[in-house]
Amino acid sequence: MEQISVSPVFVGRGRETEFLGTALARAAAGEPGAVLVGGEAGIGKTRLVEEFLHGVGDPVVAAVGGCLEVGAEGLPYGPLATALRRLHSELGPAFEAAAAGMEGHLARLMPEFGEADAGPNDEFGRARLFDHTARLVERLAEDRTLVLVVEDLHWSDRSTRDLLAYLIRTLHRARVLIIATYRSDDLHRRHPLRPHLAELERLRTVRRIELERFGPAETTAQLAGILGTPAPDRVLVDRIHRRAEGNPFFVEQLAAAQREGCTAGIPDSLRDILLVRVETLPDDTQQVLRIAAEGGTRVEHDLLAAVLDRPEETLIEALRTAVGAGVLRPDTDGDGYCFRHALVREAVSDDLLPGERHRINRRFATVLAADPGLVRGEALAARLANYWYHAHEAERALPAALEAALQARRRNAFAEQLRMLERVLELWDDVPQSERSTPVRPYDRTETYPSCGCSGEQHEPGCAGLQLVDVLAEAVVAARRSGDWDRAVALVKQALALLDEEVEPARAAWFRVQLAKTCGHLERPDGGEIQYAYRLVSGLGPSAVQAEVLAMEAAQGMLGNPDRSHMAVAEQAADIARRVGADAVEQHARITLAGLHGEFGEPERAVALLTDAIGRARETGAADVLCRGLNNLSCLLQGLGRSAESLECSREGLRVAGRTGLLGTAGGCLTGNLVEALTALGRCAEAAATLDSWEYGPPLDPYHEFLDRLRGELRFLAGDLERAAELNRRARAADLARQPQNVLPSAMLAVRIHARQGRPLAARNELLAVLDIELTAGHEALLLPLLVHGAGAEADSRGLPAADLGRPVVLRRIAETAARLDPLVPLHRAWARLLDGELARARGADAREHWDAAIALLRPLKLPGPLALALLRAAESAAAAGCRDEARALLDEAAGAARASGDRYLEEEAAHLAERARLTGESAAPPREGAPAAAEEPALGLTPRERDVLRLLTLGRTNRQIAEELYISPKTASVHVSNILAKLGVGGRGEAAAVAHRLRLFEAENAV
Structure with a gap:
């Protein structure tokens, strides 16, 4: 009877299989999910997935991709690209139809689609790639249930992890089940997968299961299948179970060794257990395995043959022996081989002598350099870089790593690009200066980094070529774009230590700008880096970096407390950028200039500038500039009370972001602007649905605190004050930058919540905390409503002893702040008249004329929220004056406006006023629930x-x-x-x- 080493019987794992089946059923019903399958090496993760997939039927389509160990050294997206390639092979025309229109970006994953449609300088190419991949999966899942499997996630590259997390977070309605396996025993404390798994586990759609070791009964069943006997020897079972400690793979290895007569002397160490089967094979087969182990987890047949350089028949016989022994297995793509378990490959590789390992890697590199077609094109650069590095050939490893970094950048795999550049930095001092130069300038990646001055892609005679500072510049951008912000800071500081600012002020300024950008994302003070960079470039001739420094200086000022000097800086930045041809920088500067005009009371000029910049961005196809312009225009229009126009700008911005893959970077802010406009127009249900449908969250969405605050505002209008307060606290905790456009709306929501909860002193404290902030600009659109609600809280608490104490000081502070503002547009003037009314009410004075003036300004704007407040206050004044008919008419209109705004509290206030003033009637606001009927027995x-x-x-x-x-x-x-x-x-x-x-x-x- 033929002896086998793998049990033909699937042992145990019933609970886990049922768990996967339930997850698949949910996915088939339109509830996508992800299952993370963990366990130590050899525990049976792959076998579990294989058996589970074997049991699924139509219309389920499964695709498996495995992470290769070389992927951790620079091959991005490998497993997902493999899975998609297999789906393409199986689905054929259906796959191509689903990918229609997205081939250019999908080519970064699947080069067979042709050339990518964006260059390596595309700042947002990675976001587009992620977005298009998600859309492809959604389309494929429309007519079938998809199961995507990523094996050996512990070897995954950063880009694969990011893309996998993106799919898990964004596929909310597709019929997709994602399964990922990983070795739990490989996850040391600083392993990059640990925080990634922790973050994924917080998602409600993600479940994690850990495979346990086999018990004696399961080991007995496994050995029974392997040995082909229903009742294996108990002594043998006990001995193998004790040695293997319940690890199914080790059971297989020990059983195979037992069958070959290796009954004694087996070491307890893992390496020796794994090598037992290898050492029983013929010498020729062992030599092939040693070579294959250095080729990587997967090695192509033709590459292995070229490296071994032996007769084909001899190689085939050795490979057949290795496959038959269960050490190797044919790759699923059919053109190479994998070790059946990576632990075996590691053990074989570790058993090599140092010189032997260097020689084998040198042979792989030499053969591959001579015939690059031996591996897939997308893997070539990373494989060569890896082989030369382990061959200790620094002079060849450095340019190979540079090329691998360039290829990774072109695929928007910035984390892998950074890893390769880190290797370049490691090797730099080991390579003579004469050998470092390269004809290609891969570091010239942005339109603002000062290049060496050579034209085209070739260095001109006499050029010093690639310098260490250039590698650092490339690494800084890669770190920033991959999200490794702390590393970016460290790289910038390393570069600044190398630079002589007097000799190369432009490059020093460029690095200062990068430091400012990075600190801004980390919400740390940048120590005045932009101002420092500004001083460095102020005496230089026009350049792209000078324009960017000036544009950043103006933008920082606009986000803080700007003054008129920032407008001059923005104009200068736009002028310089125009002269040097840095179009994106020019439009960014003009967008900033528009924002400054809006801050300083020139809204029409601001609208005109933004509209022109948006038009220019449409012409040039600069999607990031276009999204920023539409976003800023929607904010400006909303602040001017032109909510309907703001809504349309936000919608266009979202369409652009969706079409260009920028939803993950710009979509959150645009969605927030859309929600603000909908809320202002009284379309609260639509606003809530928009927030519910938003598919991104922290950390994907950098605007999550903005959206949380908007969720809080909607819950406030609905009367859920506790939930509103919780969401507002969460938003404020996340907003560490404390910029006025975030601070003021959050403070206003807190004031309104405290006031409605009957906590006037808490509302007062919130207001005073904001008034203590130095706000040199107008901020009328944000400050005036805040002051109105703060003064209203003071008026409502009039007569309460604790609140009466100190009220005159508070009212004086409010009036002084208002006096510094310059309300020009109708909405701002209406808020100013409302403020006058609330201040008068808080002092016990008649405020009727202020309410009437506010109503006249608000009615044409069709903004139901502030109109309802003004009408309600006017109705109160009319009732107090005994003008009952007028009070009833105002109250009817106030109740309608309150209902239109979605503010349940104002609706109830209208009902309360009708009761108190005895204004109830056929046309009056309905009495609130619980109030006694007029004819009720006293x-x-x-x-x-x-x-x-x-x-x-x-x-x-x-x-x-x-x-x-x-x-x-x-x-x-x-x-x-x-x-x-x-x-x-x-x-x-x-x-x-x-x-x-x-x-x-x-x-x-x-x-x-």
Whole structure:
């Protein structure tokens, strides 16, 4: 009987298989998910997945891709590219139809699609690649359920991990199940996969299972299958189980060794256990395995043959022996071989002598350099770099690593590019200066980095060629774009230590700009880097880096507290960029200039500048500039009260971002702008649906705190104050930059929440904290509403002793702040009149003229929120003046505007006012839930008006406060209180309140 080393019987794993089946059923029902399968090496992760996939049927299509160890050295997206390639092979025309229109970017994953449609300088190419890959998977899953498997995630490159996480986060409705396996015992404390797994586990769609070792019963069943006997010898089972410690792969290896007669002397170390099977093979086969082990986890047949340089028949026989012994297996693509378990390859490689390992890697590199067609084109550069590096051929490894870095950059695999550049930095001092130069200038990657001055792609005679600072410049950008911000900071500092700022001020300024950008993302103070860079380039001739420095200086000023000098800087940046042909920098500077015009009271000029810059970006196809311009224009229009126009700008920006793969970078802010416009127009349900459909989150979305604050505002309007407060706290905790456009709206939401919760002192503290911030610019669109709500909280708490103390100081601070503002557009002037009214109300003065003026300004704008507030205040004033018909008409309009704005609290306030002022009628606002009907039998002999007085009395109101709330005189209120005390037979206000509480007269009302 033929002996085998792999059990034909799938042992155990019933619970895990059922778990995967449930996840697949959910995916088939439109609930995509991901399952992370962990376990130590040899525990059976691959076998579990293979058996599970064997049991699935139509319409399920599965594709498997494995991470190669060489991938950690620079081959990006390998497993996902393999999986997609297999889907392409299986689905054929259906796959090509799904990829239609996206071939240019998908070519970065699958070169068979042709040339990529964007150059290596594409800042957002990686985002587009991710977006198009997700869209491809969604399209493929429309007619079938997809199972995408990524094996050996512990060897994954950074780009693969990022793309996998992106798919898991964004495929919310596709019929897709993602399965990823990894070795848990390889995850040392600093392994890059550890934080990645922790982040994924926080997602509700991700489940993680850990495969346990076999127990004695499972080992017995496994050995029974391997040995072909239903009852293997118990002593043998016990010995193998003890040695293997329940690891299925080790069981297989020990069983095979036992079958070959290796019954004693097996070392306990893992390496020796793994080498037992190898050492029993013929010498020729062992030699082939030693060569193959240095080729990588996967080695192509033709490459292996060329390296071995022996007769084909001899090689085939050795390979057949290795495959038959279960050490090697044919690669699933059919053109190469893999070790059946990577641990075997590692053990074989570790068993080589140092000189032997160097010689084998040198042979691989030499053969591959002579015939590059032996490996796939996308893998060539990384493989050569790896072989030369391990061959200790520094002079060849350095240019190979440079080329691998260039190839990685062209595929937007910035993490792998950084890894290769780190290798270049490691080898730099080991290579003579004469050998470092390269005819290609891969470091000249941006339109602003000062190049060596040579034209074209070739260095001219006399040029020093590639310098260490150039490699560092490339590495800085790669680190920043791959998200390794701390490493970017370290690389910048290393470069600045090398540079002589007097000799190369432009390059020093460029690195200072990179440091400022990086610190900005990390939300750390940059120590004045832009100002330092500005001084470095101020005396130089026009250049792209000078224009970028000036543009950054102006942009930083705009985001903080700008002054007029920043406008001159932005104009200078645009002028220099135009002269040197740096079009993207020019348009960015003009967008900043437009924002500054808006800050300094020139909104129409700002709109015109933004519109022109947007048009230029459309012409040049600069998607990032176009998205920024549309985003800024939508913000500006929203602040001017032109919400309908703002909404259209946001929608166009989202269409551009979706078409160009920029949703992950610009989509969050554009979505927030869209939600703000919808909310202002009273379309709260649509705004909430827009937020719910947003597919990104932290850390993918850098604007998640903005969106959390908007979610909080919608919950506030819906009356869910606790949830609104929680979301606002979360947004403020994430916003470490503390810029006015974030600070002021969050503070306003906090003031409004505290005020509605009956916490006037907390609302006051929030307001004062903001007024203590030095705000030199106008910020009318943000400050005026905040001041209105702060003053309103003071007016509502008038008469409360704790709140009365200190109120004059607060009102004076509010008035002083308002005096510095210059409201020019109708919306801002309306808020200013509302503020005048709230300040008057807080002082107990008549404010009717202010409410009327605000209403006249707000009605044409069709913004229901502030209009409802102005109408409600005007109705209160009319009722207090005894103008009942006018009060009723204003109240009806206020109730309608409140409903249109989605503000449930204002609706309830309108109903309360109708009750208190006795304005209820056929056209009046409906009475709030729990209020007594007009014809209701009086409780305890109290009239309806006396009941209203008693309700306020139980809340601790004074006679004057009761009179103000019920629009009666203090004397009349005193009479009602006396009547109540007599009817209830009590001796004081406290006893009357106790009776009302004991009888629960107002329980329903107070719960509203």
